[in-house]
Amino acid sequence: MDDKDKPMRKGITTGTCAAAAAKAAILAWQGQHISIVEVISPQGVTLTVPIVETKIITGGGCGTVIKDSGDDPDITNGVRIESKVVLTDKPEIIIKAGQGVGTVTKPGLAVAVGEPAINPGPRAMITRAVAECLPEGKGAVVTVSIPEGEKLAARTLNPILGIVGGLSIIGTTGIVEPMSEEAFKDSLVPQISVVQALGYNDIVFAPGKIGQDIAINRYGIPAAAVVQTSNFIGHMLENAVKYGMRRVLLFGHLGKIVKVSSGIFHTHNRMADARLETIAAYLAANGAPQEAVKEVLAVTTTEAAMPIIDRYNMTGVYQILAERASARAMRYVFGDLTVGTVIVTLKGDILGLDQTAREIGGHLGWKLDIK
Structure with missing residues (x-):
């Protein structure tokens, strides 16, 4: 069997890692330094997790798991996830964020503002794993840490979602399926709920970070109202409807927006690429000479098409x-x-921009430097 035909290897979520590390911590306190534990996923599936380190501390124990994302290109693959468990006389289990685990600062997520960014699924897994091992009448404080978490979080959507100080502990099933396009698309959607929870009925969709930065830093659009869509503009438009948003401002580079102009809503170049053909068609429809059309079709980027459009005095095509x-x-x-x-x-x-863009931008308080 060729490598390309082999099934992709599944991994475990950060939530599974934290739960397994917490269970290993309790067992260490009990004098059992084990190399593998079993934890139960939210769907009732038993998952087997290797433990790389355990130790006894005052009043409890610590356990460490190395995150294994399988064949998924997960930013947390290979990182250390640690759970420290301290027993208490009060029969409840409290979960806290340690080093590298973020705290929620904006409404609209599955976790309340001020709480550790540990989602309900992982919380349930951690609570169950610890409860299985606690002596009767005892409780515990579980502190989950990811030593590299704060550095890695800068490369995620967490800063946009208002999660500060580190990564999120996530995972609804406990298992990491190799990253699908659908999973990535769905990971973008919580940005909309955060914007809505902050009181905005208008939202700005930027296909990438460059457009997002321009909208915020140059034109003064509130950062809280601007979200990235990546290539999935259609998917995000559909979810804006589901969340009850009223108006959307598309804000981006010509190379992405011109695809939307031709009805392309998945803008990755391997899905569809009619950028130059679209520009050429609209130039022709608005009276550009044949030479201009041919020159546009001969270049390879929309940035290269811009000087041609300027030279033939056809800049009105951008508004169209x-x-x-x-x-x-x-x-x-x-x-x-x-x-x-x-x-x-x-x-x-x-x-170029249309009248509706002026109205939405004005409502959001942008600083427009054109008439």
Whole structure:
């Protein structure tokens, strides 16, 4: 069997790691320094987890697991996840965030503001794993730590979601399925609930970090209202409807927005790429000479097309493309959202925008430096 035909290896979630480390910590306190434990997933599946280190501390124990994400390209693969458990005389289990585990600072997530960023599934797993080993009448304080967590969190959506100080302990099933496109798409959606929970009915969708930074830093759009869609603009529009958002401002580089203008809502270049053809078509429809159309079709990037558009005095096409992107986006969600569009260069200069974009941007208090 070729490697490409082999089934992808599953892994375990950070929640499973934390639960296993906590169980190993209790067993260490009881004098059992074991190399493997079993924990139960929220769906009742028994998971076997290797333990790399245990030790006894005053009043309890510590356990450590190395996260194994299987064949999933998870940022936490290979990191140490530690649980320290201290027994108490009060029969309850309290879970705290240690080093490298974030704290929730914005509403709209599965965990309340001020609480450790440990989701309900992992909380249930940790609580069950510890309760199985506690003496009758005893409780425990469980502190979960990820020593590298704060550094790694800067490369996740946590800062946008308002999770500060580290990573989240997540996992609804306890098992990591090798990353699918659907899983990544779904990981973007909580940004919408955070924006809504902060009181916004209007939301700004930026396909990437460059557009997000331009919207916030150059045009003064509130950071709390701006979310990244990656290539999944259609998916995020659909979820904006589900969350009851009223208006969406698409804000991005010509290379992404022009795809929306032609009805492409998954903008990865391997899915669809009609950027230059779309620009050429709209140039032709608005009176550009044949030479201009041919020159645009001969280049390889939208940035390279911009000087051609300038040279032929056809910059009005950008507003048309913005209007078209808004119309196609509203058609995509059957009119359940009002959409405006802003098209920018990589440097952040606005090329085109429609009237709805002006209205949404004005409502959000942007500092527009064009008339």
